[in-house]
Amino acid sequence: MTEATTNAGPPRLEVASQSKLIWWAFRKHKLAMAGLIVVAILYVIAAMPGFFAINDPSAQNARTPFHPPEAIHLWSDDGFVGPHFVPSKLKRDPDTLAAIYVPEPEKAVRLVLFGHGYSYRLFGLIETDRHLFASSDPKQPFFPFGTDRLGRCVWSRIMQGAQTSLSIGLVGVALSLIIGVILGGISGYFGGRIDFAIQRVVEFVLALPTIPIWLALAAALPQDWPATLQYMMITIILSLTGWAHLARVVRGRFLSLRTEEFVSAARLDGCSEGRIIFRHMLPSFMSHIIASITLAIPAMILAETSLSFLGLGLQPPTISWGVLLREAQNVRSIATAPWLFAPGGAVVLAVMALNLLGDGLRDAADPYNK
């Protein structure tokens, strides 16, 4: 079977490295490719949220509380006029005194691609006021996903929140990875008593009920700490429990590779222990590690979201998806402003995309196992 496949394949197959084989296998996985594209877009947004935001995410606007989402129109009554939106004005219902927004079609405002808006720092360095698109009239802000109770633009806040929520996943997983690879590697490569000790620690950590531990630790954080310090502490709390799974994966790979004949061959070739680990063994399971990481990130994102939603994670004015969802905690918002759930949609999208990507990577990581 393998022989026939090899012979039938294109000539480039023979000089294809394993990463190329993985990429070919991955590319066939349609859902995983879709996941990859979504994840790529999300992380571009997370890298420069200001560019994708429309209004200043922190700016309150007393004239626009609970403003409903506005649609982009291309045609007006006079025919095609390009992308524009219809602003509305806050009025009081004369009978019930309830706030209502009345559209004002005669005041249609154009949307400008790469237009000017509020000023922000690109990558935290370059001061600019360019945005992907902006309202041509600074007095008439555009709210594609509506506003919250303080009149802040939900779309822009989701963009800003992406930075915190997605990066907390990455940083948290990076921390778990460092602990996991070191402890798992030692455990798997040396075996014996060290392995026994580390595995018992891993079992202990896995036996801890994570949510109460997170709650307790997060609740112990002083509320008056600066946002960045709080952010760091939350990632550390999350990765404290996340490393155990990765340590297991790494140990398993080491154990199975240690008995591979090519590792024995490397030892007989005269390779040092370091060279055996880094040159011969590590490349063989990098792909598996990457797949495990990709599957660990969504767990981190969800953990941060739940903590912040419960008010124990990040605190306002820091913007994360979990913090945004706190706005949607009460019944009133379900009734009057369902668009406040939009950050939840962002969480679902990110977690789904990362899971699909991770599944695809895991399937593709073993190009010979088909």
Add this chain to the structure above:
Amino acid sequence: MSETGQNPNKSAKTRAEPVLEVRDLVTHFPVRTGVVKAVDGVSFKVYPGQTLCIVGESGSGKSVTARSILQIVDAPGRIVSGQMIFRRADGSTVDLVKLGDRGREIRRIRGNDIAMIFQEPMSSLSPVHTIGDQIIEVLRLHLGLSKTAARARAIELLAEVEIPTPEKAIDRYTFEFSGGMRQRAMIAMSLACDPRLLIADEPTTALDVTTQAEVLDLIKRLQDRHGSAVIFITHDMGVVAEIADDVLVMYRGRVMEQGNVDTIFHHPSDDYTRGLIDSVTRLQRRSDLRAARAPVPADRPPVLEVKNLSMDFEALRAVNDVSFEVRPGETLGIVGESGSGKTTMGRCIVRLLDPTSGEIRYRKPDGEVIDLVTAHGPALKDMRREVRMIFQDPFGSLNPRMTVAQIIGEPLLVNGIARGRELDERVSHLMEQVGLEPAWRERYPHAFSGGQRQRIGVARAVALQPKVIVADEATSALDASLRFQVLDLLLKLQDELGLAYVFISHDIGVIRYLCDRVGVMYRGKLVEVGETEQVVTAPNHAYTKALISAVPWPDPNRRGIHKRHRYVEQV
């Protein structure tokens, strides 16, 4: 079903209707790069009481053919076209292709009318049920026997496949059985419903030769008693010669030749068949290359002297007080069955394992003698340059992440012998030396066939210009036609580099072809050492006699394993 009525005699053979007639069977496997035609227009007939051997090398489609009959082809494979007419005991016929792969009818046929035994009994038997439970389940399912009746019948079946103390064995678990016993239990299960046709897919490949002989014997006896037809799939021409009535030779999904076993062996009409038989009969005598050589002078001091070597794994003594010597330029074969400790012994010599006691004295080219058992640090590193190893598995022993040039160059690089352009040149030279195109240097192992991969392993072993090479089952994973090519390569390199080999193998044919002297290992002990011809033709030790006589000879006129010696260890 009466036993005597089913028993065929020679004259009935020609008149009998075939049990199964396969016509133009086509089975395809869709893969990334297109379609693999695993079975491509295969036709054959199987008669009651007869054995049809389907023989071919790996990838020839022989197993897929067998699986197609029972409609158990692994996904994504599927039967595209053809007919498989099966004749039931009552004379009615059914086309198995039309039954599809699920549904009541095909399930009735599986196990009931056609039974199958597989290569690896451990994975075909459930590890969590006793042997008895598994047989009883089949009996109750297909024959509707009561619990007690099924149990009694199961004990009968176990007795029939010659499992000792069947009334106790019935309550044992799979893992309590040895490989041969598992295969017997598997056969007992397949016989449960007295099938008309038994399909055996390489049932003895995972077994030792002596166990193989027992199982072949058993199948033959049972076939005579029940008169069932047998389709026996194998790659081993010796087994074919031993048991077949008719032979079907397959290559790349097609039938190359089919006919009577005598015709196939003595008057093959197809080139492929001829090559296949030739590559097996070649291994019946020593290599021409070796015959043309002057004998190794006996007075030269040995390059390797193993003295009283022992290796313990906890309570098990895997290697027990083994002593032998290897002279420069000589090949010493080590033959033995699985568990005899031959691999452990080889791994001790290259110090992948640390022996418990004993000495391995290695004589350097300058005359200095060092003990490999106690060598450590720089001495061990030096020794590993001169005593190298060739591994069994041509897939697992090459790092899939490195190119061929990197794999072959690794020992030169890490020992600081060559780097940069010099390394490139030496690697190219080594590749030529083992018969690989230097232009393939940037390819990854997955682009090579098994034989080519083993050549890469050989190049890596000789890269450091060693004096001794331990080859552990170096040709066992290869097809017969490739096997002697690699053996010839080893002989050529021996002449060029003056190498001494310790060649570990379970295959007497390979040993006879390659080795000057041979040592026979049994349960950790070296029971006999001597000149190959003498050991193979006139063995001294009773175990060696049993071993040699159990090897099927690839000639249907010399069937003899039922007359073999049996070795019972004296306690």
